[in-house]
Amino acid sequence: MRRRSLLLAVPAGLLTLAGCGEESSDKDKVGASVSPEASPDASPKVVDGPLPAITGGTKFGEKPVVAKGSGKPSTDLAVKTVIAGSGATIAEGDWLRAHYLGQIWNTAEVFDNSYDRKKPLVIQLAQGKIIDGWRIGLAGKKVGSRVEMAVPPSLGYGEQGQGGIKGTDTMVFVIDVQETFNGKSSAKGKEVPQDDVALPKVGTNTDGKAPEITVPKAAAPKKLVSQYVLEGDGEVVQATDTLLLQYKGVLWDGGKEFDSSYSRGQLADFPLQQLIKGWQEGLAGKKVGSRVMLVVPPDKGYGDQASGEIPANSTLVFTLDILAKM
Numbered sequence: 140m141r142r143r144s145l146l147l148a149v150p151a152g153l154l155t156l157a158g159c160g161e162e163s164s165d166k167d168k169v170g171a172s173v174s175p176e177a178s179p180d181a182s183p184k185v186v187d188g189p190l191p192a193i194t195g196g197t198k199f200g201e202k203p204v205v206a207k208g209s210g211k212p213s214t215d216l217a218v219k220t221v222i223a224g225s226g227a228t229i230a231e232g233d234w235l236r237a238h239y240l241g242q243i244w245n246t247a248e249v250f251d252n253s254y255d256r257k258k259p260l261v262i263q264l265a266q267g268k269i270i271d272g273w274r275i276g277l278a279g280k281k282v283g284s285r286v287e288m289a290v291p292p293s294l295g296y297g298e299q300g301q302g303g304i305k306g307t308d309t310m311v312f313v314i315d316v317q318e319t320f321n322g323k324s325s326a327k328g329k330e331v332p333q334d335d336v337a338l339p340k341v342g343t344n345t346d347g348k349a350p351e352i353t354v355p356k357a358a359a360p361k362k363l364v365s366q367y368v369l370e371g372d373g374e375v376v377q378a379t380d381t382l383l384l385q386y387k388g389v390l391w392d393g394g395k396e397f398d399s400s401y402s403r404g405q406l407a408d409f410p411l412q413q414l415i416k417g418w419q420e421g422l423a424g425k426k427v428g429s430r431v432m433l434v435v436p437p438d439k440g441y442g443d444q445a446s447g448e449i450p451a452n453s454t455l456v457f458t459l460d461i462l463a464k465m
Contacts, residue, residue: 224283371428
């Protein structure tokens with residue numbers, strides 16, 4: 140899956156000089172190389188079939204076995220909710236975490252599946268990030284649903300195809316939607332006491348609003364501080380991970396906010412290795428689903444260089460909700 144340069148989405152300052160290129164993931168294909176042209180029809184027709192039968196792995200979360208397509212596929216996008224979930228409704232622009240299997244209509248050749256990797260895909264349902272078939276076909280579905288779709292070339296990779304997928308191939312997908320995230324998402328972990336009066340206090344609200352950060356009137360710590368505010372129960376973050384985050388940053392001196400994903404109403408996805416050392420060291424080892432408070436001294440932040448609204452030699456305080464690993 141090819142990702143566009145993260146410089147396009149990163150607030151001023153948070154990337155180090157290392158973050159100037161593109162990143163490629165291993166095998167994910169649904170967001171790999173979307174058609175260079177937007178769909179000519181702003182509202183493509185969605186039909187309920189035909190779709191091949193799912194003959195095995197019929198439970199949500201199980202790797203499905205899908206029959207070969209019978210006859211000619213529709214030239215429209217065919218979508219069916221196989222298992223109806225009861226979670227949040229997915230909207231275009233949301234991020235989602237999902238397991239999926241993809242195969243070719245007329246051969247039943249599986250070209251990709253996340254079940255064998257044991258790693259669901261986390262991706263945004265936005266034009267240019269994901270093929271149009273997913274972007275259109277999953278909008279309006281609910282978390283916990285299994286969705287089957289047949290995606291014609293015009294809503295997939297177009298006439299040029301992608302990898303072993305020819306420009307004439309209709310792709311069949313089975314998608315198990317596990318979770319969705321948007322600009323109103325929050326961590327939902329267990330509250331952890333904040334007892335040290337010499338450290339900032341961070342709000343524990345989980346309503347998607349920016350938590351308050353109260354900075355004490357005291358000298359800033361000289362070393363990096365990384366503590367749970369809400370402790371989740373997800374995977375442990377590795378130094379090489381890319382994370383989906385909500386965050387806010389304020390200056391220790393005066394408590395002025397200098398950056399926030401909440402104020403933009405958009406989540407941030409960052410490769411941890413491309414961020415300031417305070418984030419790299421402070422988030423590695425923490426669990427997905429957590430809210431973390433970081434106090435970043437200048438030597439782990441921007442040092443003696445000013446950056447945007449951050450003066451030189453500033454100690455920074457962050458609250459970060461780790462929503463997912465990419």
